[in-house]
Every structure is written in C-alpha cells, then in structure tokens.
Amino acid sequence: GEDVEQSLFLSVREGDSSVINCTYTDSSSTYLYWYKQEPGAGLQLLTYIFSNMDMKQDQRLTVLLNKKDKHLSLRIADTQTGDSAIYFCAEGDSGGYQKVTFGTGTKLQVIP
Amino acid sequence: DAGVIQSPRHEVTEMGQEVTLRCKPISGHDYLFWYRQTMMRGLELLIYFNNNVPIDDSGMPEDRFSAKMPNASFSTLKIQPSEPRDSAVYFCASSLTGLVNYGYTFGSGTRLTVV
Numbered sequence: 001g002e003d004v005e006q007s008l009f010l011s012v013r014e015g016d017s018s019v020i021n022c023t024y025t026d027s028s029s030t031y032l033y034w035y036k037q038e039p040g041a042g043l044q045l046l047t048y049i050f051s052n053m054d055m056k057q058d059q060r061l062t063v064l065l066n067k068k069d070k071h072l073s074l075r076i077a078d079t080q081t082g083d084s085a086i087y088f089c090a091e092g093d094s095g096g097y098q099k100v101t102f103g104t105g106t107k108l109q110v111i112p
Numbered sequence: 113d114a115g116v117i118q119s120p121r122h123e124v125t126e127m128g129q130e131v132t133l134r135c136k137p138i139s140g141h142d143y144l145f146w147y148r149q150t151m152m153r154g155l156e157l158l159i160y161f162n163n164n165v166p167i168d169d170s171g172m173p174e175d176r177f178s179a180k181m182p183n184a185s186f187s188t189l190k191i192q193p194s195e196p197r198d199s200a201v202y203f204c205a206s207s208l209t210g211l212v213n214y215g216y217t218f219g220s221g222t223r224l225t226v227v
Binding site: 031033035040041042043044045048050088090092100102104105 | 116154155203205207213214215216217218219220221
C-alpha cells in the first residue's frame with residue numbers, strides 16, 4: 001500500500017532556511033501536498049505540486065519534486081517563529097475517490 | 113463559507129459514557145473523512161463517506177465506534193462506551209470530486225479526553 005515517510009523533528013534558527021523532506025511509495029500519485037498544523041488547529045493546505053512538475057515556488061515556499069526517487073521537499077526561506085508547526089507531506093491520486101495519504105508529520109521548531 | 117465546522121472543541125467524559133462528535137462539511141463537498149490524531153499513532157483515517165454513503169470504515173478501531181451521515185451537511189462520530197485509550201484529537205475533513213489539487217479541508221478538531 002501507499003506509504004509516506006518524514007523525519008519527526010527539525011530545529012532551525014530564525015532567519016535561516018528550513019528544508020523538510022518526504023519520501024513516498026505510490027508511483028501513481030498525481031498530486032503531492034504540504035499541510036501545516038499549528039498548535040490546537042486542524043491541518044491547513046500550504047501548497048501542492050502536480051506530479052509532472054519539478055518545482056513550484058510560492059513566496060517563501062519552494063517545493064521540489066524528484067519523481068524518479070519519489071522524494072518531495074519543502075523549503076521555507078527566512079524561517080520565522082510563526083512557521084513553528086507540524087508539517088505534513090501527503091500524496092494523492094485523481095483516480096477513485098481521490099485518496100490522500102498523509103505522512104507522519106515533521107515538527108518544525110524555530111529558535112529565536 | 114465558514115469551512116468545516118466541528119463541535120464540541122473539547123470534550124471530557126468518564127470512561128463508559130457515550131460520546132458524540134459532530135461535523136458540518138463545506139457546502140457542496142461530496143466527500144467527508146473522519147481522522148484521529150494521537151502522539152503515538154499520528155493521523156489515522158477512521159472512515160470516509162461519498163455522497164453521504166460510507167465507503168470505507170476499515171480504520172474504525174472497534175465496534176464501539178460508529179459514524180453516520182444522515183445528510184450532506186452533517187455527520188457524527190459516536191463512541192459507546194468510551195475508554196481512556198480513545199483520548200485523542202478527532203478531525204473531520206471534506207473535499208470535492210474534481211478538485212484534487214485543493215486536497216482536503218480540515219476542521220479545527222475535537223479534543224477528547226476520557227478519564
């Protein structure tokens with residue numbers, strides 16, 4: 001079955017770049033997503049990338065996709081304390097019921 | 113749209129009591145999902161509905177858990193009887209066929225504590 005793996009924890013200093021990595025197993029994935037979960041809140045879609053793209057940039061966020069290695073990364077430039085949260089990688093396909101499989105989440109701690 | 117609305121936000125109950133969690137999906141969304149989040153097990157899919165019909169409930173941990181969706185704008189997740197190990201944050205999410213790129217929209221969750 002599908003599996004999405006992430007490291008559990010990342011700590012960076014304010015102003016530095018953060019890179020959160022993710023690997024997935026389903027080669028039929030159509031969309032790859034990054035969600036952010038702030039304390040006490042639900043998951044919020046940050047960005048997504050279509051599987052035929054290599055890169056997507058959205059302000060401070062850069063998503064890189066290596067489809068051959070099934071590797072996805074999220075880079076946050078100029079990381080701020082407000083970026084402290086849990087980041088979930090997820091994969092989805094457009095077939096069937098548009099199933100989305102979530103990773104375990106990476107807790108990002110930004111040190112002032 | 114106000115987003116996915118869950119109630120209550122917090123629930124504290126005694127072991128053995130019945131607990132009902134509620135969810136109102138985004139209007140027009142045809143999929144509804146119930147997730148459970150714990151430190152130990154992360155985010156687990158419990159059950160999902162399409163057009164109010166339960167499609168896959170293989171994630172429901174035990175017969176003590178049941179979910180219903182009587183109409184397109186309301187769903188419940190019931191635990192009877194509740195146990196301390198059911199303590200978790202329960203999320204409801206909804207999505208719309210054909211808009212896969214938008215992923216799921218999650219509610220703020222219900223934090224359940226069973227003592």
